[in-house]
Amino acid sequence: MSLARFSDTPALLITRLDPRSRIIGAVFCVLAAVSMTTTVGQIGMIIAALALATFADVNWRDMLHRLAHVEGFMVVLLILLPLSVDGRTFIAFGPLALSETGLMRALAIVLKVNASVIATMALLATLEPVRLGRGMATLGVPARLVHLLLFLVRYQSLFREEGARLMEAMRARGFAPRLDMRTWRAYGNFTGMLLVRSMERAERVEESMRCRGFSGKFPLRMTRALNPTDYAFMCLLGLLIFGLFLLDRLA
Amino acid sequence: MAHIPDGVLSFPVLIGGGVIAACAVALGLKKIGDEDIPRTAILASGFFALSLFALPVGPSSVHLLLGGLMGIVLGAAIFPAVCVALLLQAVMFGFGGLTTLGVNVVNIALPGALIGSLVAPMIQSATPARAALIAGVASALCVGLTGLLVAPALALSSADYMFSARVMIATYIPLMLIEGLVGGFCISFVKRVKPELLAGAA
């Protein structure tokens, strides 16, 4: 399930940017989204994030999918806030009273969370993870951490495919999950098998690295300098965020 | 809900989580040498892939947190491993967030690191059945501790979250059970098939 299309179609503005500008941009957007204190500012941030998404090669159906998922995660919080926070009653269903303050808090969270997700998706999900790793390295993230990330990108999909085939094999032999010991043991075996296979894979990869003279030092390649488009993008984004802040504080 | 998204927590909590996580990740990176990176990373890939599987349970499905198992197998390397995994997850799938990365790393990896380092030596010398029991309890405890960390992260951010935090802790109880059982059977499998996997924790 790749969210970005990584297409070869004529590059949109965002897809032409250096990974560094996109990482910095994403961090600033999310920080800004999180700091907005008024509904006006929060809605402004959502609009800004959506604007970014239209300049990126975002797959809108995936975007909706992802947003629905995130909302699902927060559902407990969103339902409980209007019920539990004290304040003027907005609407009452029998003994259940929804407070106005609680509703406003919930609304603020929904707006902030969605603005962050949309901005992250626009700037980073459309970035090939390998380039993300390289960008992080040039921004000063420790090399070991970057290598961990690059290996993770390389092997997690492999293990997910292996795992999916194992699951199918279980179903093909009539496995139906129930709430009994056999089900948990089957899942334990599945988990264990995938771990053992990753361990064996790790051993073989280490050997093949030794065969190519690996002595414990990783080479890491640098990327080119930022170009004017990148500077222009960061300036514009900075101005936009600054403007939204003014709006937020003055509104 | 161990993957707290951006926009829910307050700045002091985010900064606190970030600082603790940064120290722990730095410590973990120190513990693994350059030559251990491929092994750690590929094992971490296995755990990450596992955490993405929605295991059907009755009519619903669950994702495993795997904190306990990771702690047992990876040792202190759990911090950098969880850190990159959560970053990738936030970027690729939209679970968790960028500003909450630190808090989420602490919530998932800290219980694993503490309990894992405690039980790993016991598991190494135990029979498969005993190892399964220990690992099962450890896995369940890690889930519980994660719940106990998520709750104050919410409650400290805003008094409004207090009630929600309590409800959320309750949702961790069935998860503890499931993860305990699966973790126990998993370690019993590993113990019989490839005990070396449990020998190398830092």
Add this chain to the structure above:
Amino acid sequence: MTYMIEMKDVIVERDGVRVLDGINMHLEHGERLAIIGSNGAGKTTFLRALIGLQKKSGGTIHAFGRERRVEDDFREMRLRAAYLFQDADDQLFCPSVVEDVAFGPLNKGLSEDDAMAKARTTLERLGLSALSARITRKLSGGEKRLVCLAAILAMEPDVLLLDEPTNSLDAQHVEKLVEILKSLDVAMIIVSHDRPVLDRLASRAMLMKNNKLEPAVLHRHPHVHEHVHIHTDHA
């Protein structure tokens, strides 16, 4: 209309590409149907679609007397139509051989003891008793394949779906597998690139081509052939 299995106009898409485009196929009692076709033709996808592991976007599948539509239909069907995976490593996930072989019977509802007994007799019938307590991860490739076969035969299926069963086996193991399959009295669909094996096993053949299955004829004629042999000096 009393075919064991029948597929009509089945369409399957993967990543937006039509991998199967109107498949028609049927299998009668006792038949051994060979399916051939080049790499990537869609043979594995066809088998997976047949037992509902791969979602179809059109067409119908009938098996054992009724239509199979949703997961529940297929779940019941899979207990009777056993699938041998292309890669043995994907199929084995229990610690020991006997546990793996007992997994299917357990899912069929047998008690723990009965399932173990069933697993043991199946292994014995295939001459694999010696492997019973071995750890599946540490078997050689050929042994893994035979254990997978035992695992699905222990379910006493009515139909076997075999995806390249002789892959990565040496000549001896191929021989053993063919003998076992020939001795079984169940219908089979066999996907394979191995023509000599198909020749010995199959009663009918179909070719996967242009995303469709078309009838094919298995026939043989004598050939003069340069054949490479390897002999040891003192052989």
Add this chain to the structure above:
Amino acid sequence: MTYMIEMKDVIVERDGVRVLDGINMHLEHGERLAIIGSNGAGKTTFLRALIGLQKKSGGTIHAFGRERRVEDDFREMRLRAAYLFQDADDQLFCPSVVEDVAFGPLNKGLSEDDAMAKARTTLERLGLSALSARITRKLSGGEKRLVCLAAILAMEPDVLLLDEPTNSLDAQHVEKLVEILKSLDVAMIIVSHDRPVLDRLASRAMLMKNNKLEPAVLHRHPHVHEHVHIHTDHA
């Protein structure tokens, strides 16, 4: 005594079982030695022991003019005796193709620029330039195999150790691989079950049997043969 590689009475045990029991073997310049044997005979173990990935419990290994005993000896040896792994996913661990191919040369001490240049010329020589910027994870099985070959050839080895190089490749990729290997001027040890490929490549053969390697003769004779063909009705 001027063999490139020589193994004398090598013994290897795995899990307490003698998998290799007194192996004697040598390889001369320009030779292409085929190694055959049934599943589990010990062919992979033999290759691994040769370059020190598998510990031996007896015997001696000489390579490139001196004995190889400890890890440091083998480390240097592995830069000249390149091993093609059975599974390409073990070998391609760098993000992009060109980086992976440059990994060996970098470890040999070349500068970043030189290593990249070396990688590019190697890929070009094998006709794989088009793949150079691709992400390794997203290559097809056949492409992965060929890139692995490029990765070890970029180290300019004197000997190639190939473990079932044509496994799971389709006919086209097999053809390309064989052509490339035939065009190379290095000694090789080739483990394979694929007799026609060995016939085209090998200059000498040995058989792994009863945990020992014995000389074997590759020879061909015409055969009258029943050959099975599958035709479609309208073919």
